[in-house]
Amino acid sequence: MKKVGIIMGSDSDLPIIEKAINTLKSFDVPFEVHVFSAHRTPEEARDFSLNARQNGFGAIIAAAGMAAHLAGAIAANTTLPVIGIPVKSGHLNGVDALLSTVQMPSGIPVATVAVDGAVNAALLCIEILAVTDSALAEKLDQKRKADTANVLDKNKKIEKMFN
Numbered sequence: 001m002k003k004v005g006i007i008m009g010s011d012s013d014l015p016i017i018e019k020a021i022n023t024l025k026s027f028d029v030p031f032e033v034h035v036f037s038a039h040r041t042p043e044e045a046r047d048f049s050l051n052a053r054q055n056g057f058g059a060i061i062a063a064a065g066m067a068a069h070l071a072g073a074i075a076a077n078t079t080l081p082v083i084g085i086p087v088k089s090g091h092l093n094g095v096d097a098l099l100s101t102v103q104m105p106s107g108i109p110v111a112t113v114a115v116d117g118a119v120n121a122a123l124l125c126i127e128i129l130a131v132t133d134s135a136l137a138e139k140l141d142q143k144r145k146a147d148t149a150n151v152l153d154k155n156k157k158i159e160k161m162f163n
């Protein structure tokens with residue numbers, strides 16, 4: 001199976017990124033985690049993305065806060081799908097990172113999830129890999145059914161309390 005690359009701009013992003021890591025683990029999807037910054041270590045970020053396809057990656061998650069250029073900088077050097085996570089950080093609470101990540105120029109796509117949306121970033125990567133992996137697609141179906149059953153269960157409890 002292809003790997004998912006998880007790149008975060010700083011180790012301070014890890015508490016959010018752990019949710020993506022745990023989601024990938026729960027699907028037994030292989031991944032690598034790196035701290036590369038578009039601003040502080042641009043050469044490392046560039047080398048990773050230039051070589052990602054030949055190094056066995058199928059999708060890349062790029063997470064950064066503040067002036068978050070990481071996902072775009074990664075996407076500039078690969079045609080693998082790049083999922084951007086704007087991380088809540090600093091005075092603007094993630095709005096800065098959201099706009100920096102989502103407003104990509106035509107031709108260099110970044111699929112941007114919600115601020116701190118690490119679980120959905122991982123699920124999107126799994127969905128991408130599952131296009132050509134029916135066993136993985138089946139796992140996604142099972143999870144969706146389990147999530148639905150969980151919400152219906154919560155509804156029953158709330159209905160019992162108030163109706």
Ligand code: RP5
Binds near residue numbers: 008013063
């Ligand atoms: C971004 O700036 C990082 O992705 C992080 O979200 C934010 C703050 O980084 P640190 O100053 O905590 O290293 O580049």
